[in-house]
Amino acid sequence: MWSPRGRSAPDACPGALRVHAAADGNLARVRVPGGRLHRRQLAVLGAATADLGDGGLELTSRGNVQLRGLAPGAERELAARLWEAGLLPSETHERVRNVIASTLSGRTAGGRLDVRPLVDELDEGLCADPALADLPGRFLFTVDDGRGDVTGFGADVGLVAVPTGGLAVLLSGTDTGVRVPPSAAAGVALLAAHAFLAEYADQGGGAWRLTELDDGVRRVTARLRAALDPATLLPPGEPVSTTTPTRPAVGRVSQVDGRVALVLTVPLGRLTGAQVAALETASADGSGEINITPWRTVVVPDLGTGEAGRRLAALTAEGLVAEATAGWVGVTGCAGRPGCAKALADVRTDAGRVHAAAGPEGSGLPVHWVGCERRCGRPTDRHVEVLATDEGYQVSLDGRSRSRLMTLDETAAAIAAARRGT
Ligand code: SF4
Incomplete structure (x- = not known):
């Protein structure tokens, strides 16, 4: 069988169920679409690594979470805990829920659209579509609210809010010229994933990313356009140019609603048990949400100004880093x-x-x-x-x-x- 760019085996990306056998035990990766966790979910992850793993949580370059040091078979207990916490909504699709979204979308200035509902819609649509379980575990979606922080990741399928009010559809960082209203954007992103799978099948399988297909961007764009209803599209506007990914500022960040978000660097992307507990406690003063970013930072949003000061002191006392120029940053x-x-x-x-x-x-x-x-x-x-x-x-x-x-x-x-x- 022909295999693009020499790939001869399916991707081996780990998941929560399909763990990777590392030298220090099994490794499980838990997808967190858009990087958004509730404090109760973080507590479940913290307890799971304390009971079943090595006691820490690793943050990945796609804003997901890894547990290391799992004993053989421990993934079954882990899966039960994740399902209970809403972190494993689909066993069949768990490895393909790879969605990076703009950090602090809807909370800070700079974006054109609050993309949080769109990320939820995309994730739910992905999990509800049996055929999309066949996407490679490395296939990536990005949803950029227009601030340009995540489009530069060159996702297989990217959505980015544009000045004219809709979203542009990008494939591997290349603007397809397709423009969609927010109400249609998740559906069009899923159609693009189907277009990838159709081209992937025609080329014999084996590609892990869209760029690994022969003439992938042009061919998948053509398939996507053929599948779209022109009546649902917006007029094409100025081409979107891709910039490099932009890490969010570290420290206290003012939200548009007057509250404060704390953005903290996690040294080498590994959270200790004490740091997990401190984050969980801090987020109780806000909305209960905690964000994980692809830059191995964590965000505690929606804090009052007084609470933010107290919580910042507690979090930095545990070794999280709030100074923008500290040696650990980046x-x-x-x-x-x-x-x-x-x-x-x-x-x-x-x-x-x-x-x-x-x-x-x-x-x-x-x-x-x-x-x-x-x-x-x-x-x-x-x-x-x-x-x-x-x-x-x-x-x-x-x-x-x-x-x-x-x-x-x-x-x-x-x-x-x-x-x-x-
Ligand atoms: S780069 Fe690091 S993690 Fe990857 S194979 Fe080498 S030592 Fe292992």
């Missing part, structure tokens, strides 16, 4: 040792040693630490790469190595210089 890493058998180093511990003691480097370029040349979780935007090798860490920027380094102090100095672009 730092990510793969699993490394001991979670990954391929890793050449314990990159997360080493990153902790470097960045916890760093100066105000968070205003510089992002940094990504990887334990081997597979470079898992590599950000899509410009960043400093710290790669473990047999001879120490290699620090690179724009694909150019800044020498192979033997000590952590030398590595730290090279990272600091690279973040400043010097």
